[in-house]
Amino acid sequence: MKTITLKSKFKINSELDLRQLSEIDFEKPMNYLLSIKALFERKEIRLKDLFEVKCKNNNLVHNELIINGLNKNCHHVGSHWSKGSLIINSNVGSFLGANMVGGKIIINGSADNYVGSQMKNGSIFVLANTSDFVGAPPPGCKMGMSGGEIIIKGRTKNYLGLNMRRGIIFIGGKSGDYCCNNMIAGTVILKKGFGKNLAVGMKRGTIISGKEKFSNTFFKRSGEHPESFFGLLNKYFSDHFNISLFRKKTKFIRFCRDLALDSKGELYIEK
Numbered sequence: 001m002k003t004i005t006l007k008s009k010f011k012i013n014s015e016l017d018l019r020q021l022s023e024i025d026f027e028k029p030m031n032y033l034l035s036i037k038a039l040f041e042r043k044e045i046r047l048k049d050l051f052e053v054k055c056k057n058n059n060l061v062h063n064e065l066i067i068n069g070l071n072k073n074c075h076h077v078g079s080h081w082s083k084g085s086l087i088i089n090s091n092v093g094s095f096l097g098a099n100m101v102g103g104k105i106i107i108n109g110s111a112d113n114y115v116g117s118q119m120k121n122g123s124i125f126v127l128a129n130t131s132d133f134v135g136a137p138p139p140g141c142k143m144g145m146s147g148g149e150i151i152i153k154g155r156t157k158n159y160l161g162l163n164m165r166r167g168i169i170f171i172g173g174k175s176g177d178y179c180c181n182n183m184i185a186g187t188v189i190l191k192k193g194f195g196k197n198l199a200v201g202m203k204r205g206t207i208i209s210g211k212e213k214f215s216n217t218f219f220k221r222s223g224e225h226p227e228s229f230f231g232l233l234n235k236y237f238s239d240h241f242n243i244s245l246f247r248k249k250t251k252f253i254r255f256c257r258d259l260a261l262d263s264k265g266e267l268y269i270e271k
Contacts, residue, residue: 001026001057001058001059001060001061001062001063001064002026002055002056002057002058002063002064003055003056003057003058003060003063003064003065003066004024004026004033004053004054004055004063004064004065004066005053005054005055005065005066005067005068006047006050006051006052006053006065006066006067006068007051007052007054007067007068007069008050008051008052008068008069008070009049009050009051009052011069011071012040012069012070012071012073012074013073014040014041014073015040015041015042015073015075015093016038016039016040016050016070016073016074016075017038017039017040017075017076018038018070018074018075018076018077018079019075019076019079019080019095019098020036020037020038021036021038021065021077021078021079021081021086022078022079022080022081022082023036024036024065026063026084030053030055033047033053033055034046034047034048034053035047035048038050051067051069062083062084062085062103063083063084063085064084064085064086064087065084065085065086065087066087066089067086067087067088067089067090068089068090069090070088070090070091070092071090071091071092071093072091072092072093072112073093074092074093075092075093075094075095075112076094076095076096076098077092077093077095077096077097077105078096078097078098078100078105078124079095079097079098079099079100080098080099080100080101081097081100081101081102081103081105081122082100082101082102082103082122083102083103084103084104085103085104085105085106086103086104086105086106087105087106087108088105088106088107088108088109089108089109090108090109091107091109091110091111091128092107092109092110092111092112093111093112094111094112094113094114094131095113095114095115095117095138096111096112096114096115096116096124096126097115097116097117097119097122097124097150098114098116098117098118098119098138099117099118099119099120100116100119100120100121100122100124100148101119101120101121101122102121102122103122103123104122104123104124104125105122105123105124105125106125106127107124107125107126107127107128108127109126109127109128110126110128110129110130110154111126111129111130111131112130112131113130113131113132113133114132114133114134114136114138115130115133115134115135115150115152116134116135116145116148116150116169117133117135117136117137117138117144117145118137118138118141118143118144118145118146119135119145119146119147119148119150119167120145120146120147120148121147121148122148122149123148123149123150123151124148124149124150124151125151125153125241126150126151126152126153126154127153127154128153128154129152129154129155129156129173130152130154130155130156130157131156131157132156132157132158132159132176133158133159133160133162134150134152134156134159134160134161134169134171135150135160135161135162135164135167135169136159136160136161136162136163136164137162137163142163143163143165144161144162144163144164144165145161145164145165145166145167145169145186146165146166146167147166147167148167148168149167149168149169149170150167150168150169150170151170151241151243152169152170152171152172152173153172153173154172154173155171155173155174155175155192156171156173156175156176157176158176158177158178158179158195159176159177159178159179159181160175160176160178160179160180160188161179161180161181161183161186161188162178162180162181162182162183163181163182163183163184164180164183164184164185164186164188164205165184165185165186166184166185166186167186167187168186168187168188168189169186169187169188169189170189170191170237170241170243171188171189171190171191171192172191172192172243173191173192174192174193175190175192175193175194175195176194176195177194177195177196177197178195178196178197178198178200179194179195179198179199179207180198180199180202180205180207181197181199181200181201181202182200182201182202182203183199183201183202183203183204183205183207183265184203184204184205185203185204185205186205186206187205187206187207187208187233188205188206188207188208189207189208189209189245190207190208190209190210190212191209191210191245191246192210193209193210193211193212194209194212198214198216198267199216199219199257199265199267202257202263202265203263203264203265204263204264204265205265205266206265206266206267206268207265207266207267207268208230208233208245208252208267208268209267209268209269209270210246210269210270211269211270211271212269212270214255214267214269216255218257218263219255219256219257219267220255220256220257221253221254221255222254222255222256223253223254224251224252224253224254224271225251225252225254225268230245230246230252230268233245234246246270250270250271251270251271252268252269252270252271253268253269253270253271254266254267254268255267255268255269
């Protein structure tokens with residue numbers, strides 16, 4: 001297996017579109033990698049003119065691409081990513097991991113809008129914060145993420161999980177307003193609670209939240225559940241992401257959407 005490291009040759013002060021990075025083939029010669037094009041200042045530019053490139057063999061079971069020196073001007077990083085690991089040691093712009101179909105993306109920093117937009121599989125880890133529309137569809141489209149996992153250690157803003165169809169989203173910090181609106185299915189975990197107008201138009205799926213005041217005429221309270229109900233989910237997060245969801249012996253209040261609205265969505269809030 002190989003590790004390819006890219007380091008920017010200069011500070012990126014203009015918009016840079018890196019969606020073509022998904023064309024990287026670790027088995028092809030270096031000349032092929034250097035010839036891949038990006039869009040910088042509305043002009044095509046080869047990677048060799050943007051980055052210093054190093055390649056070496058590794059002892060891992062997968063290939064990895066490491067990029068240093070990006071910033072919020074760099075968009076579509078990891079778009080259509082399909083295999084191996086992509087590690088970014090900086091902040092990035094919008095559409096991180098859009099249309100992702102496999103592999104793993106790790107951001108040692110923050111990301112802007114539309115993280116995981118329309119992703120189908122794979123895992124995205126953001127170790128700091130994100131902005132709006134995590135897992136949501138891009139403008140003009142109806143379908144949000146349909147699979148995979150988005151793990152955000154920090155906080156996020158508004159419209160998280162809009163039109164989400166399947167998959168898992170975890171937010172370790174505070175979430176903004178309008179989370180899970182028009183959610184079709186999937187699982188969303190909001191460890192530090194949520195803002196206003198949660199789950200408007202929700203059809204199916206599960207939302208799990210930390211302590212938060214909640215009152216909504218479209219949800220009906222339907223009892224309490226002990227922490228053991230979430231034992232398998234908690235073990236999955238512990239084994240795969242080294243994340244502890246909630247304390248032991250935590251109880252949750254269950255709310256279900258009004259069946260008269262043709263909805264089967266459910267909400268669990270820590271008691």
